[in-house]
Amino acid sequence: MLLRRESAVTGIAHSGDRNARRVELVCPAGTLAALKAAVDAGADCVYMGLRNETNARNFAGLNFDERAAAEGLRYAHSRGAQVFLALNTYAQPAAFTRWTDALDLAARLRFDAVILADPGLMRYAAQRHPSLRLHLSVQGSATTYEAINFYVQRFNVRRAVLPRVLSLAQVESVIAHAQCEIEVFGFGSLCVMVEGRCALSSYATGEGPNTVGVCSPAKHVRWEETPAGRDVRLNGVLIDRFGAGENAGYPTLCKGRYVVGDSTYYAIEEPTSLNTLDILPELLRIGVAAIKIEGRQRSPAYVAQVTRVWRAALDACVAAPDEFVATAAWQRELAAVAEGRQTTLGAYHRPWQ
Amino acid sequence: MRLTLGPLLYHWPRAQLDAFYAAIASAAVDIVYVGEVVCARRSEYRLADWLDTAQRLTDAGKEVVVCAQALMESEADLRTLRRIAGDGRFMVEANDMGAVHVLAGHAPFVAGPHLNIYNAPTLALIASLGACRWVPPVELSRDSLAAILADIPAGVATEVFAWGRLPLAFSARCFTARHYNLQKDDCGWRCIDHPDGLPVATREALPFLVLNGIQTQSYRVHSLVESLPQLFELAVDALRVSPQSSGTCEILATIRAAIDGRCSPRDAADALAPHRLAAPCNGYFHDRPGMALVDAMTR
Numbered sequence: 001m002l003l004r005r006e007s008a009v010t011g012i013a014h015s016g017d018r019n020a021r022r023v024e025l026v027c028p029a030g031t032l033a034a035l036k037a038a039v040d041a042g043a044d045c046v047y048m049g050l051r052n053e054t055n056a057r058n059f060a061g062l063n064f065d066e067r068a069a070a071e072g073l074r075y076a077h078s079r080g081a082q083v084f085l086a087l088n089t090y091a092q093p094a095a096f097t098r099w100t101d102a103l104d105l106a107a108r109l110r111f112d113a114v115i116l117a118d119p120g121l122m123r124y125a126a127q128r129h130p131s132l133r134l135h136l137s138v139q140g141s142a143t144t145y146e147a148i149n150f151y152v153q154r155f156n157v158r159r160a161v162l163p164r165v166l167s168l169a170q171v172e173s174v175i176a177h178a179q180c181e182i183e184v185f186g187f188g189s190l191c192v193m194v195e196g197r198c199a200l201s202s203y204a205t206g207e208g209p210n211t212v213g214v215c216s217p218a219k220h221v222r223w224e225e226t227p228a229g230r231d232v233r234l235n236g237v238l239i240d241r242f243g244a245g246e247n248a249g250y251p252t253l254c255k256g257r258y259v260v261g262d263s264t265y266y267a268i269e270e271p272t273s274l275n276t277l278d279i280l281p282e283l284l285r286i287g288v289a290a291i292k293i294e295g296r297q298r299s300p301a302y303v304a305q306v307t308r309v310w311r312a313a314l315d316a317c318v319a320a321p322d323e324f325v326a327t328a329a330w331q332r333e334l335a336a337v338a339e340g341r342q343t344t345l346g347a348y349h350r351p352w353q
Numbered sequence: 354m355r356l357t358l359g360p361l362l363y364h365w366p367r368a369q370l371d372a373f374y375a376a377i378a379s380a381a382v383d384i385v386y387v388g389e390v391v392c393a394r395r396s397e398y399r400l401a402d403w404l405d406t407a408q409r410l411t412d413a414g415k416e417v418v419v420c421a422q423a424l425m426e427s428e429a430d431l432r433t434l435r436r437i438a439g440d441g442r443f444m445v446e447a448n449d450m451g452a453v454h455v456l457a458g459h460a461p462f463v464a465g466p467h468l469n470i471y472n473a474p475t476l477a478l479i480a481s482l483g484a485c486r487w488v489p490p491v492e493l494s495r496d497s498l499a500a501i502l503a504d505i506p507a508g509v510a511t512e513v514f515a516w517g518r519l520p521l522a523f524s525a526r527c528f529t530a531r532h533y534n535l536q537k538d539d540c541g542w543r544c545i546d547h548p549d550g551l552p553v554a555t556r557e558a559l560p561f562l563v564l565n566g567i568q569t570q571s572y573r574v575h576s577l578v579e580s581l582p583q584l585f586e587l588a589v590d591a592l593r594v595s596p597q598s599s600g601t602c603e604i605l606a607t608i609r610a611a612i613d614g615r616c617s618p619r620d621a622a623d624a625l626a627p628h629r630l631a632a633p634c635n636g637y638f639h640d641r642p643g644m645a646l647v648d649a650m651t652r
Contacts, residue, residue: 090471093500119450120474141469144425146434146451153454165525170426193569194424196469198522199492200562203571203643206636208492210469235642238555254522258561259554260532267553267564268528347525 023284023291025314026084026183027307030062030296035072037304039081042311046076047084047115049213049296053095054102055086056139057296058213070109082112086296088137089213090118100124107132115161116140117196119151126155135183136160139209141196145177152179159183161292163194164274165347172286181289186276187306188294189339190346192254192269200253205235216252232256249339271340277310277326279348280317302337309333354584354612355591356605357384357512360420360446362520362595363565364544367397373596374406378413380602381609384591385410386446386463388420388437392527392566393430395542400433407443416444423448423467424523424567447484457482466490466514467523471497473504480506488512488593491519491575494640495583502587510590515578516604517595518550518563518630519571519643528564548598549630560631561644571643573634578625579649580638581611581618600628618649 027043029035038046049055051063064072069085076083085106091099099121106114107129114132116122117139125132134151138161142148151157159181162171175182191198195209202208205220220235230242232251239256242248249255249271258267274294276283283291291314293306309330317324335343358377365373377385387410388403389395398406407417421434437445438455447453448465456462464470464479464487476487489498491514502511529551530540544551550563550570560572577584577592584592592612594605604625611621622633636645 090469091474093472093497096472096474117469118471118475119469119478120472120476123474123478140450142450144431144449144451146431146454147425147449150450150454150457165424166426173428192526193522193524197424197467199490199519199643200522200569202492202637203519203521206640206642206645210471210490211492237559237561237644238557241556257556259556259558260551260564263532264556267532268524268569269526 023288023314023318024183025307025310026290026292028188028293028296028298028303029072029083030057030059030298031300032064032068032072032075033300034296034298034303035083036075037300038307039076039079041304041307043081043307045082045084045112045290046072047086047292047296048072049086050102050105052098052102053089053092053211053213054099056088056137056209056213057086058089059297060218062297066105066109069105073109073111084113084115084135085111086115086137087121088115088117088139090139090210091121092211103129103132113159122151122155122157130156133158137196138163138185139196141194143174143194145174145179148174148178148180148182159289161185163196164191165194168279168282168286168348171283171288175287182287183290183292184276184283184288185274186280186283186291186293186310187334188273190269190272190274190344198254204237204253216250221251247340255340270342273334273338273340273343274346275331275334275338275343276345276348277313277330277334279345280313280326281321281324284317284321298337305333305337354589355383356381356609356612357591357593358382358386358601358605359514359517359593359595360386360388360390362391362518362568362570363548363550363598364392364395364542365397365548365598366545367402369548369598370398370402370406373601374410376602378410378415381606382415382594384416384418386418386420388446390420390423390448391523391568392544393422393427393433394537394540395544395566397545400436404440404442411443418446418463419443420446420465421448421452423465424525425449425451426525444485446488453479453482459483461485463512464488466520470501473501476501476509477504477506480509484509486510486512486591488514491521492637492643495580495587495638496640499587511588512591512593513577513584513589514575515584515592515594516576516608516625517574517597519573519575519634519637520568520595521562521571521643522569524567524569527567528569529566532564571634573631573644574629575635575637575643576622576625576629576633577635577638577649578608578611578621579618580635581621583638583649597628597630604628
C-alpha cells in the first residue's frame, strides 16, 4: 500500500529493486459513483470516457460530461489517484472536431493521460498538447514492439495497452523491446478478437467499436419468448437461444451459439471473463507497468469489489512474489461478478497458442 | 481505373496455389497481391514460394505487391516481416503499424485494409511515411470515403475492396481448430479443407459468417460492382477482388469489362451471379450494416 500513491511519471516502474517495483492498478469509471468506488477501493488510476462516440464504451447512461469529469478529477487527485481519459475510437471524417475537442478538453482539465488509438488524433495531440501524456489504447491493435515503438518514436507515447492475444512469453518479449511502459488486462469481459480489428458488430448492425464505440448495441437487441426457447436477436440475426433455466448474459455477437457443420456451440467464444490473478507473479516478474480492469459498463458495486480484490492481490504479490497464492476467497469474489460466471486465462493458456 | 487481386486469405494445397497463380498470370488484372496475411502456421507456400510467385507474375507483366501478415505476435513473425521488407524487389502491403514502422522512410508501400485509416489526418500521416496507395477499412462508408478523398495527399492512390467475403475480424484464437477440438499449435491445418472458409449459420439456419482460421469473414459476398458509377465519381483508382476457389479469373474479366464500359454494371452483376459464393451485400458502402444489400441503382 505504501508505494502505490507515488507519481506514475517518475519512471519507477523500470528501476530499482524488483520487489519495490510499482505496478499500477488501473480501474474502470463509467460513472462518477464508479470512479469514487474505484478510488476508495484502492485504484491507482481510473479511466473514463466522455458522453459520445469518442470512447469505446459509448453506452446510454454511462460516461462523463465536462462538469462530472472535473469533479471526478478533483476527487481522484485529492486522494492521490490518477485519471485517464479514453478517447479510443477512430475519429470519423464527418465529426473529426468532436475528437479534437475532447483532446483539448483533456489538456484543459489536466487529465493525467489520454488513451488514444487513432494515429491522426495522436499526431494532433503530440503537436497541440506536447505535455499531455499519451497512452496507446488496446484499440490501437499494437501486438509487437515494432508497432509500439512506432507510436513511441513518432508521438512520444509513454505506455501501450496490449491486446488480449499474446502469450506470457510474447508479452515478455514485447516488454523487453518496447520503448515505453506496458499495461495488460487483468480482469473483465474478454474480447476474443483483436481489439481494433473487429467489424462483426458493424457487419450486423452498422455500429461497431472502431467507429461508434459500441459492440452489439442494445438498441439492436431483441429478446423473444418462443416455443423453442428464449431467442435473442441482433438486428434480426438470431445470435443465441436459451433454454429454461439457462443463464443469459448480455448478448454479444461473438459469444452466441451458432451452427457449424453438425454442431451447435459457442463457435467463437463462450461468455467468459479474463482473469489473470493466477499468473500475477509472472506478470510482475516480466515487468508490466500496469494492470487494467475492464468494465466501465459495470456497476459501482462491481468496480468496488473487483478493485478491492485486485488491490489486495497486487499488494500481496509485490510484497512477496515468491509466496503469492491467489486465494480461493479472491477467486470466488471475482467469479461471482464474471461474465457467464466463469473465467479464463485467455491467450495466456495453451489452447489459444 | 485499375483492377487488383487481393491476397489469398484461405489455405489451399500447393498444387492449387500453383495452378491459381499460373492462371492469374494471364488474367485481366493489373496488380496482384501475394503472401500470407492470416496465419503464419500455414506452410503450403513458404515466403520463398511467395517471392518466386511474385517474380513470375512480375515477369508476366503484373504489378506485384507482397503482403505482410495482419496479426503479428512473435519474433518469428517480425523476422518474416523484415525479410519481406528487405527483399527489395516488390512493393509491400503493410497491415499493421509494426510493418509501417519497418517500411517508413525506406520504400514506398501500400497501406492495407487492416491499418485503420479512418480519416484524412491519419491518411496524411501514413502518406508522409511512404504510402503510395491505401485500402480503406472495409466498414468505411461512401460518405466517409468522400470526405477523406477531398483531402487526399498528392501521389496517393485509393483502392477499394470491391468483391469477396469481407475480412471482418482477427483473433489470437483459431476458430477452425476450435471447431475440430484441436489445439492451435497442433491444428493439423484443417483449414485446408475449407477453401472458401467454414460456414457459420444461426440456429435458424441462416448462413451468417465463415471461419477462416484466426480470421472471421462475412458469409455474404461484398460486391460494389453496381456502385461503379459512384466509385468513378469518387475518383477511386483501383478495385480489389478477393480470391476464391473457383471463378476468380471470370470475375476479374467481368469487372474489367464493366470498368471499361463494355457492359453495364447491372449486366456485370448478373454475369457475376453464377460465380458468387453466396448472396451479395454492400451495406457498408451505403452507411448501413455490412450484411445489408442496398439497391445501388436507386441510390
